[in-house]
Amino acid sequence: MKITKKAIQGPMAEYLKHFEAHRDALVETIRQLVEMESPSDNKAAVDKLGQWLGARFEKLGGKVTFHGQKKFGDHLQADFPAKTGVPKAKPILLLGHFDTVYELGALAKMPCKLESGRLYGPGVFDMKSGIAFMLHAIEALQTLQGGLPRSVRVLLVTDEEVGSDSSRAITERLAKQSSAVFVLEPSAGPKGALKTARKGVGEYTVRVTGQASHAGLDPFKGQSAIVELAHQITRISELNKQEFGEPKRGLTLNVGIIRGGTRTNVIAAEASADVDVRVERLSDAAKIDRKMRALKPVNRKCKLEITGGLNRPPMERSAGADALFAKAERLALEIGWKLKETAVGGGSDGNFTAALGIPTLDGLGAVGDGAHASHEHVLIEALPRRAALIAGLLAEG
Numbered sequence: 136m137k138i139t140k141k142a143i144q145g146p147m148a149e150y151l152k153h154f155e156a157h158r159d160a161l162v163e164t165i166r167q168l169v170e171m172e173s174p175s176d177n178k179a180a181v182d183k184l185g186q187w188l189g190a191r192f193e194k195l196g197g198k199v200t201f202h203g204q205k206k207f208g209d210h211l212q213a214d215f216p217a218k219t220g221v222p223k224a225k226p227i228l229l230l231g232h233f234d235t236v237y238e239l240g241a242l243a244k245m246p247c248k249l250e251s252g253r254l255y256g257p258g259v260f261d262m263k264s265g266i267a268f269m270l271h272a273i274e275a276l277q278t279l280q281g282g283l284p285r286s287v288r289v290l291l292v293t294d295e296e297v298g299s300d301s302s303r304a305i306t307e308r309l310a311k312q313s314s315a316v317f318v319l320e321p322s323a324g325p326k327g328a329l330k331t332a333r334k335g336v337g338e339y340t341v342r343v344t345g346q347a348s349h350a351g352l353d354p355f356k357g358q359s360a361i362v363e364l365a366h367q368i369t370r371i372s373e374l375n376k377q378e379f380g381e382p383k384r385g386l387t388l389n390v391g392i393i394r395g396g397t398r399t400n401v402i403a404a405e406a407s408a409d410v411d412v413r414v415e416r417l418s419d420a421a422k423i424d425r426k427m428r429a430l431k432p433v434n435r436k437c438k439l440e441i442t443g444g445l446n447r448p449p450m451e452r453s454a455g456a457d458a459l460f461a462k463a464e465r466l467a468l469e470i471g472w473k474l475k476e477t478a479v480g481g482g483s484d485g486n487f488t489a490a491l492g493i494p495t496l497d498g499l500g501a502v503g504d505g506a507h508a509s510h511e512h513v514l515i516e517a518l519p520r521r522a523a524l525i526a527g528l529l530a531e532g
């Protein structure tokens with residue numbers, strides 16, 4: 136995307152100029168973050184990165200608090216006061232995570248490298264670039280504005296990629312104390328649209344218990360859990376098509392994993408399936424829940440057990456998010472950049488804060504592609520204007 140050069144002045148132009156001049160430093164921070172691997176399930180590795188990040192935030196004048204965890208890395212909070220003379224107000228929350236989906240050692244196969252205007256590496260897009268934006272935007276405001284025009288709170292959690300169970304309560308508590316939440320997760324599409332709506336995500340497990348028997352000696356004594364599960368899978372997929380299949384409604388069910396049986400010569404006593412559920416509206420989540428729990432066995436001699444539910448509520452469009460987007464759009468336009476917004480199917484911790492009614496703007500991170508995949512990368516060219524937008528949003532309060 137081209138930025139038109141006419142009539143560019145004002146604070147946004149100043150931020151853009153700053154980040155263009157400091158682009159290499161920004162890239163270097165991202166590289167450092169990527170080269171400290173941080174898989175969600177490796178507490179030691181995540182904590183090492185957490186300590187490094189804590190030191191960086193402290194160096195900028197932040198008051199750093201770690202929320203200790205047993206299983207996952209400690210969640211990191213950093214509080215920055217507004218510069219003196221600014222009236223007291225609720226802070227802005229910069230939200231993100233520093234865990235990644237990649238196993239330790241992934242870096243050997245997908246090294247952090249700069250190639251044809253892109254920076255590659257595990258977690259570079261989701262969301263280590265976003266963390267670098269937080270650091271550099273705060274630093275830029277201190278340099279250019281002599282401090283923060285408003286208090287800023289950073290929360291970086293360590294279990295976002297595995298469902299945020301240990302961090303959700305902290306995220307919600309801090310969000311309630313904030314005036315707005317900016318989520319620096321990856322942006323959407325090649326033009327880097329912001330995310331103003333996200334689907335809610337749920338998961339169900341359908342467990343079938345049948346009766347085992349020898350497939351050769353007693354074939355009719357058994358009650359196959361696998362056959363029963365097959366019936367249930369067909370029902371769930373019919374539910375998807377008939378009840379919820381209107382594409383506009385944004386509601387989908389997917390049987391993504393099945394298990395069952397022990398040997399070919401045994402009628403299977405157990406089988407189960409995991410089902411992914413996506414909803415655009417909270418009211419649909421309750422409807423799906425009723426339908427799932429109402430599933431009955433076709434073979435009455437088999438037993439069905441349905442567990443699970445909604446994990447993240449949908450981030451529904453709201454007036455608060457609309458107002459934040461309008462502000463971002465106007466700031467972007469000041470540097471000739473036509474910012475877009477979009478709705479996406481994937482969830483983030485922004486779903487939690489938006490569901491509380493706190494104005495939330497998501498997808499403020501880098502422009503790139505390949506999140507969770509071997510070609511994960513960000514576009515270098517877009518980094519300065521993305522960082523400038525964060526600085527602009529923080530400056531406006």
Ligand SMILES: [Zn+2]
Pocket residue numbers: 232261262295320321
């Ligand atoms: Zn993410």
